[in-house]
Amino acid sequence: MSGKDLNTKNLATLKAAAVKMYQHSGDQVTRIGFDPKLPEFFPLWAKAFGVDILSKDGLTPHLNDPRAVAALTYAKSLIDAQGGFNAFMAFRNTWDFFGSGNQVAKDQIGAWPMEQWYYNVLASSSPQVHIAAIPFRNHIGNVINFTSGSAWSIPKGAKNPAAACKWMKAMTSVSTWMAAATNRAKLRADKHQPYTGIFTGNAVADQQIFAKTYKPINKYFDSAIHTVLAVEKYSFAIPSSPASAEFQDAWMNAVNRVLQGQQTPKQALDQAQKEAVKAINSAKK
Helix, strand or coil: CCCCCCCCCCHHHHHHHHHHHCEEECCEEEEEEECCCCCCCHHHHHHHCCCCCECCCCCCECCCCHHHHHHHHHHHHHHHCCCCHHHHHHHHCCCCCCCCCCCCCCCCEEECCCCCCHHHHHHHHCCCCCCCCCCEECCCCCEEEECCCCCCCCCCCCCCHHHHHHHHHHHCCHHHHHHHHHHHHHHHHHCCCCCCCCCCCCHHHHHHHHHHCCCCCCHHHHHHHHHHHHHHHHEECCCCCCCHHHHHHHHHHHHHHHHCCCCCHHHHHHHHHHHHHHHHHHHHC
16 A cells, blocks of 8 residues: 555545455454544544634634534544444454554554654564654645644742743753753663654754754654654644633544444534533633
8 A cells, every 4th residue: 555545635545545454354353444543633634624623812613614524524434434433443442552562563554643652662662563654634735744742831820930931941942852862862772772762842852853863773764753854844733722621522522422423423513612612711701
């Protein structure tokens, strides 16, 4: 299967590739062809279909936008075409995700969108695997990259917010990240394990880290790491909101209801939209 077959711009071709790579024995799935990674990556699919599920100011949800409904409908159809949700998940839950018998090493998966940290897992547990990375593309063929992570905040009424800001700045500076990367590289070398670098959320730091601390592993991992670095500039994230946790619960629960057959994508996202609007309006008071 080539990267062209897995281009997420071409929905019909992608589904055909998923079905071709999919394997089963009776009603039991034995290999997933393409895993859309729901519910976690619903924001990525919505973005690919042309909509951000939350406005930049974090105040206006777009969960039941027709494009978001179409995105969820399509992503779920990939699962339906590969045994259906129950069989699909029953098989996926058997994976030795962090071990040497992981789904890549055992040829239990064709392709799926995944966070970049998993390359470190594979390099440690099964460095012999032959992998390839390709960018995720939207409906017009442009590269998109979904980012997420944790953030620090200073509680209202904190005794020394200036010191907290200074500490945050120091901890996320390029020099601090370089020190962390250098230490990580040494620790990995001491254990005779491959070092796949550190991705920080700071583009300048990432460029320096991989220029100064990364050493080639093999053509498969080297190419994958290069791809991750190349797509950083196309990244998007869900904006912060007065009700970020409630907003995430709304869309995650909606996607799960769809996957479990409780609601159609439109019904679930209509409900999620109402829940998100109510939570944000309440948090603004």
